[in-house]
Amino acid sequence: MPDREDVLRDIDRNFDVAVDKLLKLIAIPSISAEPSGAAPIAEAAEWLKVELDAIGLPAKVVPTKGHPVVLARSAADPDPERTRLLFYGHYDVQPVGDRAQWKHEPFEPRIVEEDGVHRFYGRGASDSKSQLWTVIEALRAWKSVDGDFPADIIVLLEGEEECGSPNLADFIEAYRQELECDVAFICDAEMWSPTQPAITTQLKGLLHERVTISAPNPDLHSGHYGAVAANPIRILSTILAGLHDDKGRVTIGGFYHGVEDLPEPVRRKWLELSKEPGLLGEVDLTGGMGEDGYTPLEAMWGRPTVDINGITGGNQGPGERSVLPGTATARLSFRLVAGQEPEVIRQRFRSHIEARLPKGCRVAFEGANGTSAVVLSQESQFLTASARGLEQEWGTPAVLRGTGGAIPLVEQFSHRLGAECVVIGFILPGDAIHAPDERYDTERLRKGARSWIRILEAILGQATSAT
């Protein structure tokens, strides 16, 4: 096996080029959840295909019913003797949200130096264009130095992760054979802290619900009828306020059915992690609303939640308007744990709302997403080797962590293909993902790319040195 230091040096030497390219990718507003994103999504897919082709990973842009998947493979006919590694990333991004809250342009990234850190801002800067770019840059460097990849490589870049991967299951079914692999690296996850890497072994499930309550009347003058007619905002507020009891538990009937407490060793490990500086230090939990009896990490990674993501009703204009609105809408998401079936939870939630609806009012639901939680093994050889590789690059052991986030592909791969998944990424809480002024920094990009070289080496060391 050749000296990996050559490859690491190549990453360092080529770094300015890699950053320039990444900024070009971030500049493409590939928002999957909004209609305006369709053309930029197509542009980003094509751009990635060209980049993958150029580094010896022939790629195709595979259409789906929604946004396309970019699929690249180092060899059309896999060598049965070689290890098959799949890398998953997504090139779509979240909507911008309220543009006025951004200090930086969401799609005009450039390097700015802040307290010695070289940072770039933009929607997707962290989630997840930098993530996928660490992989592509690592693979480029390896091929460039060695002339070949160290294994059969498959790269799968999705365009619908941020809208719940509605077409991923069909894609996986159709491309089952081409996706067969020994291990799938899911490159869309968080570190533990700016200096300590992590592997995510537990992911929550996710479903979205949009609830619109309508009064018997359309908009009315609130001065005339406020005292007597139904107000959908008041009804909705009352229902939302009642979704948690005073211990922070969700009141939907059957919500916790099948949910088990964490295994004691995991609970103890997370309790220890709670004491370290890490992701909890990056946000202010004052006034927070956790569930009684659970530490923050337990609640974040191991307990199911209902979150209100948006609410809209009545006057939205600049001036005051004395209106009793005809409708009000809330958007909610549910983060599920093992034992909860998304569609069962959806139905229980809808029944809960219907049971609380005043006479004469109506409710309409719009559902989206629906993935189950995943708990991965902490013992597999690929995970153990990956942890070793990460430790070599960062000089400190990788934390085995959970996440409140969902990556639908992990569920699909684990449950449908039975593939082993290792979830690694280099996002930090301070990156403001899904929020205004999302950001990343060049040093993490460099060390992220280098991490993959270390991981490949740790995993393949024995196999390659044997040939």
Add this chain to the structure above:
Amino acid sequence: MPDREDVLRDIDRNFDVAVDKLLKLIAIPSISAEPSGAAPIAEAAEWLKVELDAIGLPAKVVPTKGHPVVLARSAADPDPERTRLLFYGHYDVQPVGDRAQWKHEPFEPRIVEEDGVHRFYGRGASDSKSQLWTVIEALRAWKSVDGDFPADIIVLLEGEEECGSPNLADFIEAYRQELECDVAFICDAEMWSPTQPAITTQLKGLLHERVTISAPNPDLHSGHYGAVAANPIRILSTILAGLHDDKGRVTIGGFYHGVEDLPEPVRRKWLELSKEPGLLGEVDLTGGMGEDGYTPLEAMWGRPTVDINGITGGNQGPGERSVLPGTATARLSFRLVAGQEPEVIRQRFRSHIEARLPKGCRVAFEGANGTSAVVLSQESQFLTASARGLEQEWGTPAVLRGTGGAIPLVEQFSHRLGAECVVIGFILPGDAIHAPDERYDTERLRKGARSWIRILEAILGQATSAT
């Protein structure tokens, strides 16, 4: 005194011209509460000045710190022997709100026949451009037939009623002398039913509050932090849900301080009115949220309320976004009764919110308006004569009613100038004022204009016949 039938016939004959002009006025989007309304407001004021000048009421457009007042007087030097009558209306309109909810263009009114009724749709069609137009058309006809007005006439048309008349007090102070009158007719009120006229003798006060709750963090990923960090939408919902107890009473400390129950005769009269078909038949009160122990009319006209007029927080985009928002905003209005001081209620409300704010969160308030309730005498000669005039035109007695609406000028005139006010208008609940597809019909316009002739005759009959 000449035959008033001539004047009534003139109104009927000239009717198509009057309707055409009114539609032109409605087509001007004179929204006072939005910055885009400034130019149309100025246009509408100028348009009204020209119309008033043309019928012998020399008018001026008086600038204020906000939108101008149009002030017209039949005589620069009032004749101390003649009765002085002031007519008040407003030419500004509410914001359109959600344009998608309108089936008709808000500012392109035209006559459409629906089940034999000739109707026109548009913001301001009912509130209040048709109202003021009944007055102008009545005055035009009188002058045209008689060659003179039957009294000294003052017409005051406000451009800021729909945003709480912030500059009206200053205007009244500055133009005190020119506004001196024996009676002020306030032409911005409702009938009792499509066939029965009404005089409004009791008006609520009004104040607006906008409340924005901020979490310690800006927007966060709700998957990651929803389980533990403060969610302003949840906080706001809980506060809003708690503003009323389970008897429908407002829970703000001291809210009912100074509020007295209705005098028994008024209560009895309103109870009787409740049994008649009237405005209660026009809306569906199923699922409504009245206050226990009060009939709907008592609640609407005689009990103070808090109404939620708008709410906004988190994701407003077309797609789903897993965001824990940094802020959430609610807009509320308070409808006050006698005994409640607007600014005292405002402070009590703010204290109520502050006391319920979780640690680490912040709240910001933006206040608007602030008028007290008004209870007018039901016994005055002008009111009695007006009721007689209305009965002549409509063939049925005028109902003496209350309203949940506020007309700041009534408070200003009653409390500041000590002028007698008579509040009459021809709005119906089905007109959808402040709501999408606001409407009016030509027959009510005609009978409204004719009503003023009857009222003038009833009031002035003795005076004019004596000259």
